[in-house]
Amino acid sequence: MELRQFTYVNMVASCGSFTKAAAKLFISQPALSNYINKVEEELGVRLFDRSASQLVLTYAGEEYLKRTKIILSQIEDMDREMRDIAHHMKGRLRIGFPSERIIYILPLILAPFKECYPGIDVEVVNGSGSRLIENLRAGDVDFVFLPNWTPIKDIANEDIAEEELVLVAAEGYLPDACFLSRENHIINWREVSKLPIITLKKGHALRKSVDVLFQNAGRKPQIFFESHSNMLSYRLAAQGLGVAIIPDITLELMEGSMPAEVCHLSEHPVTWPVSVLYRENCYIGKVERTLFEIAKEAMAAHKKWL
Numbered sequence: 001m002e003l004r005q006f007t008y009v010n011m012v013a014s015c016g017s018f019t020k021a022a023a024k025l026f027i028s029q030p031a032l033s034n035y036i037n038k039v040e041e042e043l044g045v046r047l048f049d050r051s052a053s054q055l056v057l058t059y060a061g062e063e064y065l066k067r068t069k070i071i072l073s074q075i076e077d078m079d080r081e082m083r084d085i086a087h088h089m090k091g092r093l094r095i096g097f098p099s100e101r102i103i104y105i106l107p108l109i110l111a112p113f114k115e116c117y118p119g120i121d122v123e124v125v126n127g128s129g130s131r132l133i134e135n136l137r138a139g140d141v142d143f144v145f146l147p148n149w150t151p152i153k154d155i156a157n158e159d160i161a162e163e164e165l166v167l168v169a170a171e172g173y174l175p176d177a178c179f180l181s182r183e184n185h186i187i188n189w190r191e192v193s194k195l196p197i198i199t200l201k202k203g204h205a206l207r208k209s210v211d212v213l214f215q216n217a218g219r220k221p222q223i224f225f226e227s228h229s230n231m232l233s234y235r236l237a238a239q240g241l242g243v244a245i246i247p248d249i250t251l252e253l254m255e256g257s258m259p260a261e262v263c264h265l266s267e268h269p270v271t272w273p274v275s276v277l278y279r280e281n282c283y284i285g286k287v288e289r290t291l292f293e294i295a296k297e298a299m300a301a302h303k304k305w306l
Contacts, residue, residue: 003075005039006068009047012036013065016055073139077283084285089119091287096125096132096144098205100230104249105145108298109291116290129205136277143288144277145295147205147247149212156282157275158292161299164248165209165270167192167263168233170240174261185263193217196224196242198233206230209272210245213265234260247272249302274299 008025012032015021022029040046047061057065083091097105102124110122125132125141132144133152147163167187178195180186193214199221200207214221224242227233230250237244238260251262264270276292278284284292 005035006071008032008035009039009061010065010068010072012048012055013057013061018055069139073279076139076142080285080287081283083287088117088287091117091119092121092123093143093287093291094123094125094141095291096127096135096141096146098129098132098146099126099228100250100253101145102126104253104302105295105298108302109294112294112298113291116294117287120287128201128203129208130203133277136279139279142278142282143291145274146277147209147272147274148277149209149272152277154280155277156280157277159273159275160292160295161274161302162271163274163299165206165245165265165272166248166251167243167245167265168237168260169243169263170238171259171261173240173243174263179263180267185261186267187263187265189213189265190217190219192243193219193221196222198225198227198236198242198244199223200230200233201226201228206245206247213245213270234258252302 008021011021011025012018015024018033018036019029022032025032036047040048043060043064045060046058047064049056049058049061080091083089106124113120113122125135127135129146129148132141132146133155135141136144136155145160148157174187174192176182178187178191180188197210199210210221225236227236227244230244230246231253233244234246234250234254235258236242238258245265276295
């Protein structure tokens with residue numbers, strides 16, 4: 001076996017086309033097809049079903065690709081370790097963020113990181129929390145910045161910040177019964193939980209946390225609207241269509257937008273840790289450690305609203 005066969009098969013599977021894969025690998029399409037044919041002959045199985053309208057993996061191909069991703073991930077771990085030894089001159093980091101967190105965090109960390117390591121390429125992926133964890137497990141990203149309350153199997157994490165979850169409502173929308181202290185902006189969650197709520201769709205980390213809050217209150221949420229964005233949830237709540245629970249960074253992203261009433265969820269602010277997640281036993285070198293520390297410093301300095 002040659003190392004390049006893992007790269008070639010992975011690229012063909014990722015692109016779903018020999019032509020597209022060949023272009024990305026900078027080789028000719030016939031040369032790539034012939035190479036994959038020889039690999040299949042040596043293995044004694046077909047890795048790709050060429051009879052379908054679109055190139056797809058066979059069962060053998062799916063199992064081969066699982067092993068391939070593990071091997072390539074281990075090689076990348078070794079490369080990172082060797083890069084440490086070679087003074088961090090070149091390399092790559094693949095980082096995942098939820099859609100709005102990328103808007104907030106990336107501008108805070110990218111410039112100082114590139115100042116430290118101009119030769120390290122940073123590739124960014126964004127999506128829902130559940131999709132990013134799938135990408136992490138599959139080896140498609142190296143690190144994911146994600147808030148989370150619960151441990152995840154086979155995934156290690158390091159906390160970079162503690163973030164408050166706050167309630168947003170239109171000004172004057174909440175009656176006095178919904179407050180423990182209107183002066184201190186502290187709501188009575190058992191009363192507020194009776195109101196229509198605007199929340200994220202399932203699969204987002206915040207939705208899981210909102211579900212936990214309702215379970216703790218012993219109530220079933222009256223979901224008015226399932227949003228794809230905390231910023232959209234804020235705007236809908238500010239219009240008086242219901243209440244929304246959002247992380248406090250969204251308030252900074254919405255500065256200058258519609259005015260709204262923002263409250264603590266309890267006398268002791270409800271927070272969750274924002275963490276950087278990575279596969280267990282992943283090598284964390286000086287470059288990665290610098291990224292973590294930059295993120296911690298940036299998050300510690302972000303504006304507090306309440």
